[in-house]
Amino acid sequence: MSTGQQNPRQLPTEINICSQETIQVIWKHSLRAKRLSLRIAPHEQKLVVTIPQGCSPTQALTFANKNHAWIKDRLQQLIKAPSFSDNNTILIRGKPYLIVHAPQQSGGAWLENNRLMVSGDLTFINRRVTDFLRTHAATVLKKEVQHMAQITGLHPSRVDIRDTTSRWGSCSTSGRIMLSWRVIMAPDWVRHYLIAHELSHLRHMNHGPLFWQQVISITPYRKQAETWLRQKGSLLLHAR
Missing domain, CATH: 3.30.2010.10 (Metalloproteases ("zincins"), catalytic domain)
Structure with a gap:
């Protein structure tokens, strides 16, 4: 169950994942989550960070910044994903x-x-x-x-x-x-x-x-x- 809070003011709407690349972030507070987690919303190509109860914004931001390699890898997988188009x-x-x-x-x-x-x-x-x-x-x-x-x-x-x-x-x-x-x-x-x-x-x-x-x-x-x-x-x- 989510509280519905996204992108709290103290957290940025996007983060840098390398010197020339940024990704938009959706910060989601959850009462059910037991730990911080990341996923890529494939259609929007945004990073979704799920924040459990009791976790501070600083911890959430640090967690996202420590996983730049994972984020870049998932974005590359999106590029390679099968496309439902002619001749594919x-x-x-x-x-x-x-x-x-x-x-x-x-x-x-x-x-x-x-x-x-x-x-x-x-x-x-x-x-x-x-x-x-x-x-x-x-x-x-x-x-x-x-x-x-x-x-x-x-x-x-x-x-x-x-x-x-x-x-x-x-x-x-x-x-x-x-x-x-x-x-x-x-x-x-x-x-x-x-x-x-x-x-x-x-x-x-x-x-x-x-x-x-x-x-x-x-x-x-x-x-x-x-x-x-x-x-x-x-x-x-x-x-x-």
Whole structure:
């Protein structure tokens, strides 16, 4: 839960991350956060600093300034992130597909061999690719969650597919599981791990030893999936 306070007067609206580069900053006070944290808002390309209760503005600013290397690295990843535009390649279920503009055809967007065909005006491509991926994700991910729930006996109260760029998924205390539609770009075995992770929270709402025992009892892919997500996950979260 956030108090809604952003950019307090005693904190700057931007910081220098090198001699010739600055980044705008959103300072967010949170009653739920347990520690200072950073993330890049990909569409605005702003730095978001989450400040826990009891942390002073000076501590928050020092924390941000100590992480210039991390900030610059994340900004570089944004530049490399897949673009939903004509003649670019994106991943769908871990496989590469070339985006091909088909202006004379109709039907929005559809898969054809190793291509993602997109009809209509060139200016519609980004939106139509995004809409296709979100719809495809809702169909595939909900089926995968349902299948794993039947095998494990871990049944969520609800499954929501959302547009998130800072996390792959979450599980609420009410049993509702949320997955980012961007998960659909990851390989099958990565999705298997991510779904197992969230379903395991239905039994253990923490990341303690019992939780991880539950995860590995469901999926054999934890280590390789976490490695893949560290190496490539940020690019998918920032794809646009």
